[in-house]
Amino acid sequence: MMQSRAASSLLAQLSRAIGHESAQNELRWMRQTLDTPPAGICPTARSVEEMVSRRIRGEPLQYILVLIPRPETEDWALRLADLARDTLRSLTTNRPLSILDLCTGTGCIPLLLLRTLPAGSAHATGIDISEDAVSLAQENADLCGISVPADNIPHPNKRSRQSEENTFKSVLADLMHPDFVRKARLAPPYDVITSNPPYIPQVEYDRLPASVKGYEDVRALVGDPAGVALPTLPAADRDKGLTFYHRIAELVRDHDLLAAEGTLALEVGDGQAQDVAAILEGKAAMRRIDVWRDPWEKERVVVAHR
Template identity: 60%
Template sequence: MPVVRTLLSQLSRAIGRQSALSELRWMQQALSNPPPGISPACRSLDEMVARRVRGEPLQYILGSQPFGPLDLAVRPPVLIPRPETEDWTLRLADSLTPSPATPFRTLDLCTGTGCIPLLLCHLWPPGSTHATAIDISPDAIQLATENAARCGISTHAHAHASTHPENTFTPILADLMHLDFANQALLEPPYDLITSNPPYIPQAEYDVLPASVKDHEDIRALLGDTPSPLASGMPSQDRAKGLTFYHRIAALVGEHGLLRAGGTLALEVGQGQAREVAAIVQAKAGVDKIDVWKDPWGKERVVVARR
């Protein structure tokens, strides 16, 4: 078809022919057979290609992103779930064994689309976890709520009192860096599992990110050097390394008793940050066993601590 060939040519000039062939096929599939409950953000192939040529992420154009067996809705400005996050969430799900008899209380900080706790809720047996998900962005909380509905996971906080056990997901709008965060977020410690993929990109690295990221995804979900009164107590060198949120999370765990004895803390980290984050967690969170997991590309990606 001449029109498709023209669009392929336009897309190839922007992203290369091999990528263009794959993406054009995915765009056609999204228009002809969209995932249940998800409508592409565009009504025509021409519009999709035009937006992609301008640098918009493909996931926003398609309206969805696979995450394990889930197909999550995505839209700007909420952070798009990444494959490395999917990888460690699946590994975490396999390494822990909650059950309806011994359910986990899970807390996910900086939840975005809700991808981490929703995947855990999906993979673990019904009634084995009750997840609370926190984010500063109303857009993220709204999208996470929609994704829970898409995944068939209850957002009713007290659904576990039902005679039919089920996993639950409770999204809460709150600012992790707020001085009174624990009360603002209605936290009810201790938790059996705390997870987070927090903002961790240093300012110097953020400044050189491609426009496809900076122009579309929320800076609050990316930049780890967020100015905050709480940052004044951190080493000055750490405030330029994207480590602000790790200091905050570790302090909350240590000072507020967020993690029960025997509980697990899992934090995604950026390139070259794992050892420093492990040291922060060890010093402030009161944990005594720390592991570093690598992602499928060989990068140290997750700090896993157990009390």
């Protein structure tokens, strides 16, 4: 088939940036992702033109093709969706699940859950401190065909189908703020609480390659954020990237965030799983704590129930 002029121009532009062979491959992947996105994954752009111009500006391909759930995150989120389906089946009343994702970033975790759960069976809220992340998450929901809940839409026409749909809203709030629950307008209890919070210890962050530091906001990575002194952080846990886990455990405990049969799933960094399990048990009296491994056999997520 003859290539259209627009297609050859895109190929030429991309070839100048990354070489002809890579450009051919990447264009093919971009088109495939737009035409037939893999289950649970949505492209982060609406057109090949947009993808190519972002790529030329130096954005990594994986950021453009998918909402960065890293494969490890995607793996456990899909597994969690199975668990959420079980919870749905066990509900005595016919109501949708409520999902809260703390430190939502692109929104990839709740969006993946919402895309794989039956229509109308779940409503999710994603929280982030970054304005860019909050708008990106909402934009991603839109790209995934997931609407905003009715109480966030002034337009009455949009309300009619809400009960048949899964919905998502992203909210700007700082998890570390003393009045976080009220400021984020949370409505506990939640059936599923997820988080892939920043968890890298500062010393490890300092050793990361410039390519990672240049593309990721430091707030997305460092687990003991500068200027945040959680008074309840035990001395033994300082500088281990565990501040967010302590904060989440305290929020769950102090605000009854998790429903009685609810599930809390927290992604962890290398070697943090046992510490995080101990934090959840000690601070939030969580029981039935499991550690799930990722496809590379690393302890990756701590899953707890009340």
